[in-house]
Amino acid sequence: xxxELLKSLNEERAARRAAVLVTDLADGAQRLVKAAELGxxxxxxxxxxxxxxxxxxxxxxxGKSYFLTVQAPPVRIVCIGAVHISQxxxxxAKLAGFDxxxxxxxxxxxxxxRFPGVKVxxxxxxxxxxxxxLDRYTAVCLFTHDPKIDDAGLIPALKAECFYIGALGSxxxxxxxxxxxxxxxxxxxxxxxxxAPIGLDIGSVSPAEIAVAVLGEIIMALRKKPLxxxxxx
Amino acid sequence: MLASDDDILLQAQQWRQAxxxxxxxxxxxxxxxxxxxxxxxLVIDAEGNFLGSVSGGCVEGAVVSExxxxxxxxxxRTLEFGVxxxxxxxxxxxxxxxxxxxxxxxx
Numbered sequence: 001x002x003x004e005l006l007k008s009l010n011e012e013r014a015a016r017r018a019a020v021l022v023t024d025l026a027d028g029a030q031r032l033v034k035a036a037e038l039g040x041x042x043x044x045x046x047x048x049x050x051x052x053x054x055x056x057x058x059x060x061x062x063g064k065s066y067f068l069t070v071q072a073p074p075v076r077i078v079c080i081g082a083v084h085i086s087q088x089x090x091x092x093a094k095l096a097g098f099d100x101x102x103x104x105x106x107x108x109x110x111x112x113x114r115f116p117g118v119k120v121x122x123x124x125x126x127x128x129x130x131x132x133x134l135d136r137y138t139a140v141c142l143f144t145h146d147p148k149i150d151d152a153g154l155i156p157a158l159k160a161e162c163f164y165i166g167a168l169g170s171x172x173x174x175x176x177x178x179x180x181x182x183x184x185x186x187x188x189x190x191x192x193x194x195x196a197p198i199g200l201d202i203g204s205v206s207p208a209e210i211a212v213a214v215l216g217e218i219i220m221a222l223r224k225k226p227l228x229x230x231x232x233x
Numbered sequence: 234m235l236a237s238d239d240d241i242l243l244q245a246q247q248w249r250q251a252x253x254x255x256x257x258x259x260x261x262x263x264x265x266x267x268x269x270x271x272x273x274x275l276v277i278d279a280e281g282n283f284l285g286s287v288s289g290g291c292v293e294g295a296v297v298s299e300x301x302x303x304x305x306x307x308x309x310r311t312l313e314f315g316v317x318x319x320x321x322x323x324x325x326x327x328x329x330x331x332x333x334x335x336x337x338x339x340x
Contacts, residue, residue: 010246
């Protein structure tokens with residue numbers, strides 16, 4: 001591998017950007033395909049599939065054997081609202097291999113006692129997320145029912161092109177949310193990226209059941225379809 | 234502590250930038266109960282220092298010595314290890330799995 005290629009690979013990783021190193025196993029020829037340039041590559045479909053699964057693997061094309069070294073940033077879940085659903089979601093997310101952060105400015109909710117072993121930040125989402133920005137490989141869940149708090153997480157999530165945004169609340173609540181976001185300058189296309197009501201429609205009743213529906217929906221968004229912005233690129 | 238992929242590839246870059254001969258070994262295929270998944274890396278410098286793993290420790294020695302050759306001649310090669318494979322490699326995987334490892338030099 002050329003040192004320049006290795007440097008680029010490490011740079012992409014440090015910046016939490018996805019990339020695939022393609023190696024021709026017969027002659028050792030290599031290229032680094034960044035996620036944003038993936039569509040133009042001759043192996044685009046193979047690369048896209050490997051990237052979505054987040055797993056390195058071999059590929060055969062045109063009589064040649066390739067190895068695809070996949071570098072996908074670890075996926076994070078950020079929950080706005082230190083509520084019951086977050087309490088149930090936290091251990092499930094951990095089991096499924098996701099890092100989770102909970103943000104809620106209401107100090108009575110955002111306590112370490114309610115969330116043992118979970119990163120809980122008792123501050124406003126916009127303040128937290130300007131210090132530690134969201135990115136495409138982050139799922140954002142809005143759980144507070146309070147527009148002041150939820151919107152402070154929603155706006156950065158829309159701007160960061162998070163692969164998943166879900167919002168708790170009735171359809172009527174969501175209509176009001178859409179109206180507020182339109183007023184803030186977001187488009188219908190942006191609004192279509194919000195999963196509302198949040199979670200797969202499995203008839204969940206309890207907070208834990210809703211957490212299952214949310215985690216399922218996050219996994220579906222991650223694995224079943226290409227990450228939106230990358231596909232468009 | 235198990236080194237993460239970040240540390241491993243960054244170490245390879247740093248060794249090379251410090252002027253050392255460096256090889257990267259990557260697990261490119263596995264069969265059966267292989268201990269490390271496809272895509273795992275082991276990086277080796279010309280003195281035999283290494284970071285990362287391609288197995289549970291059973292074939293690292295053989296990969297490290299082969300890496301010395303790769304660093305010397307610059308030719309990438311694919312190595313195969315496993316109990317079922319008795320051709321060139323005397324080192325086996327105790328778990329009964331088989332792995333294929335691609336070893337290349339950093340130029």
